[in-house]
Amino acid sequence: MSRLPTADPQKQVKAAPNSGAVLLRPHHVLCAIGWTGRGYSPAFSANMDAVVVGRLRADPETPVEFTGTADSVCAPCPHRRGLGCASGEKIADLDRNHAQALDIQPGDKMSWAEAQARAKRLRPDDLDRICARCQWLEYGMCKDALRRLRQE
Numbered sequence: 325m326s327r328l329p330t331a332d333p334q335k336q337v338k339a340a341p342n343s344g345a346v347l348l349r350p351h352h353v354l355c356a357i358g359w360t361g362r363g364y365s366p367a368f369s370a371n372m373d374a375v376v377v378g379r380l381r382a383d384p385e386t387p388v389e390f391t392g393t394a395d396s397v398c399a400p401c402p403h404r405r406g407l408g409c410a411s412g413e414k415i416a417d418l419d420r421n422h423a424q425a426l427d428i429q430p431g432d433k434m435s436w437a438e439a440q441a442r443a444k445r446l447r448p449d450d451l452d453r454i455c456a457r458c459q460w461l462e463y464g465m466c467k468d469a470l471r472r473l474r475q476e
C-alpha cells in the first residue's frame with residue numbers, strides 16, 4: 325500500500341467560515357480523529373483540513389453540535405444530496421452505530437475534548453463493527469489514530 329498523506333498540524337489551514345459550533349454527524353467524530361488528509365475530492369479535503377485541523381485540533385474546547393443530517397464535513401462532499409447522502413443507508417448505519425457507541429443523540433452539544441474522551445473509551449477493534457462497510461477502514465489510519473489517542 326502506498327503511504328497515505330498526513331495532515332500536518334503545523335500547516336496553515338484556513339479556518340472554517342462558521343466560528344460557532346462545528347456541526348457533526350455522530351460517525352464523523354472518529355473520522356475527524358483519524359483524518360490524515362485523504363478525502364473524496366480536493367474541495368472535500370480542504371474543508372476537512374479547515375474543520376479538523378483548523379478548528380478541532382487547534383482548540384479542543386471548540387464546541388460541537390450533533391446532527392442526523394449533512395454537517396460541516398459533508399458541505400462540499402461530492403456524495404452530498406441536499407441534507408442527505410447518495411450513500412444514504414450506509415451512512416445511516418454508520419451514524420446509528422457511532423451514536424450508540426459514543427452515547428450521542430442528534431441535538432447534543434459538547435466540547436471536542438468531551439467527544440474525544442468518549443471515543444477514547446472504544447477499542448481500535450471496535451471500528452471493525454461500528455465502521456463496517458466504510459471504504460477507509462481497510463487503510464488502518466482510523467484505528468491507528470484511536471490507538472494513539474488512547475495512549476495520551
Ligand code: SF4
Pocket residue numbers: 351352354355356358418451454455458459460461466
Ligand atoms: S473507518 Fe470510516 S467511518 Fe470509521 S472512523 Fe474511519 S473514515 Fe470514519
